[in-house]
Amino acid sequence: MSTIRKILSLVILATLILTACGSSETQAPPAATEAPGSTEAPDTTEVPAATESPSIPVSGDKVTITLATWAGADESKELQAVIDKVNAEATDFQIVHQANPADYYTKVQTMIAGNTAPDLMWLSQEYVANFADNGAILDITDQVAALSDMPAAQLDDYYPGSIAVARYNDRLYGLPWIAQPVVLYYNPEMFETAGIDPPDESWTWDTFKDAARQLTLKDASGNITQYGTSFNGWPPVQMFIWQAGGEVISSDLQSSPIDSPEAMEGAQFYADVIYNPEFAVPEEVIKEQGFGEMAKAGKVAMFFGGASDDLDYAYQNDPQNARMVMALVPKGPKDRTTFSWTAITAVFSQTENPDLAVKAMAALTDGIHHWKVLAPRKSLASAEVIAAAVPGKKDSVPVILQAAESMRSFNIIPRHAEWDTIFWEQFQDPLFHKKGTVADLAAAARSTLEEVLP
Numbered sequence: 001m002s003t004i005r006k007i008l009s010l011v012i013l014a015t016l017i018l019t020a021c022g023s024s025e026t027q028a029p030p031a032a033t034e035a036p037g038s039t040e041a042p043d044t045t046e047v048p049a050a051t052e053s054p055s056i057p058v059s060g061d062k063v064t065i066t067l068a069t070w071a072g073a074d075e076s077k078e079l080q081a082v083i084d085k086v087n088a089e090a091t092d093f094q095i096v097h098q099a100n101p102a103d104y105y106t107k108v109q110t111m112i113a114g115n116t117a118p119d120l121m122w123l124s125q126e127y128v129a130n131f132a133d134n135g136a137i138l139d140i141t142d143q144v145a146a147l148s149d150m151p152a153a154q155l156d157d158y159y160p161g162s163i164a165v166a167r168y169n170d171r172l173y174g175l176p177w178i179a180q181p182v183v184l185y186y187n188p189e190m191f192e193t194a195g196i197d198p199p200d201e202s203w204t205w206d207t208f209k210d211a212a213r214q215l216t217l218k219d220a221s222g223n224i225t226q227y228g229t230s231f232n233g234w235p236p237v238q239m240f241i242w243q244a245g246g247e248v249i250s251s252d253l254q255s256s257p258i259d260s261p262e263a264m265e266g267a268q269f270y271a272d273v274i275y276n277p278e279f280a281v282p283e284e285v286i287k288e289q290g291f292g293e294m295a296k297a298g299k300v301a302m303f304f305g306g307a308s309d310d311l312d313y314a315y316q317n318d319p320q321n322a323r324m325v326m327a328l329v330p331k332g333p334k335d336r337t338t339f340s341w342t343a344i345t346a347v348f349s350q351t352e353n354p355d356l357a358v359k360a361m362a363a364l365t366d367g368i369h370h371w372k373v374l375a376p377r378k379s380l381a382s383a384e385v386i387a388a389a390v391p392g393k394k395d396s397v398p399v400i401l402q403a404a405e406s407m408r409s410f411n412i413i414p415r416h417a418e419w420d421t422i423f424w425e426q427f428q429d430p431l432f433h434k435k436g437t438v439a440d441l442a443a444a445a446r447s448t449l450e451e452v453l454p
Helices: 003-021 073-089 104-113 125-133 141-145 160-165 188-194 205-214 237-243 261-273 283-289 292-296 354-369 383-389 391-404 416-432 438-450
Strands: 057-059 062-069 093-099 120-124 175-186 224-226 302-306 325-327 338-347
Touching (some): 062 104, 125 338, 125 416, 175 188, 205 302, 292 302
Parallel strands (some): 062 093
Antiparallel strands (some): 120 338
16 A cells, blocks of 8 residues: 555544544543543634745745644644744744644645645654654654754653654654643542542552542432542543553554453453442533533542643632642552653654754754643653743642653554554443443454554
């Protein structure tokens, strides 16, 4: 199959990601800057795209380097401030932002197929291997190695799990600009009223379930007025499988051992909680009242969110939001591994100025690292950097830094969209809706999952 035909096929596969991650009513698309499951819906307000063509000088000897992102209107304004600073310091390039918040991947893949893609593009982790395998993005291993004087080009400074997302077949295809570990947000007022000690490092799955049960309250008529927690496919079930010592795609990408005892233990824990009114918000209630919105409204005591979500400071901007505090996720039978939603900036393989595009990408990446939480570089993992980027995160810094030490991303394969769809349709969704046992579903789905492995 030609590269163009492969890229065109991704347009179809991209739409399947929504099914893989959860129903469209309750799940933010993976292309959102916030991790899937964010407390805020992605901003899809259209932003006028820049009209300059790549590589056309626009200011003296500066060359235009175009950048495609999924940023909505508000985020684009913030990103533009970062770009303006980078452009002011650059002597040989000028970055021009092209925001495509609606149908981002469909648009990008279509431009790639037509050889009209921007020089730089944002990619969330599940797309990297596919784009690299199909020749859509540039192998930048050598160019980055030559940029020894640029902070964002120092690869040993990145958290191992975040830089791994940017690699394919031991070659580098981009630089991570965010690594967002999953954390637990809790409502301290609800805990105090219930006489329950706040979550701490001693918390296990059992501690969490006990607290969720006690924090699910009913009125005199038997109607539930407060839920202990909420799952809807977010947080990813993989996180709990990892915590039990299991895996869904092996590190060598050769198997999907979802039927191992460890993997099934993690999946069963998730199945016991999701949509179960003893602990969590039922599916129909999430559809009616929202997912993260219920936590902000003070109807959910514990919510798993990304470290950059605003649950811990939203009340400062709007007193109608409930006050929530950040804590580490509960520990599983093996460890406290937490999922990290990671995104990279990649270079279009057919860019006319590959060396300059990589240099611009490295400069921009460093700028974004001082804007987004969490910057995936260990040297920037400090209270000063995080508080300067998002002042509302000041009190959450210790938890963010501790969570970063245990974060990891998915093991990604070129046909990840297909794998995700199978995993959702044949394993997760029927498990969550009690349409089979974890053992039967895992055994039946494994062989199909392994058909799409490399």
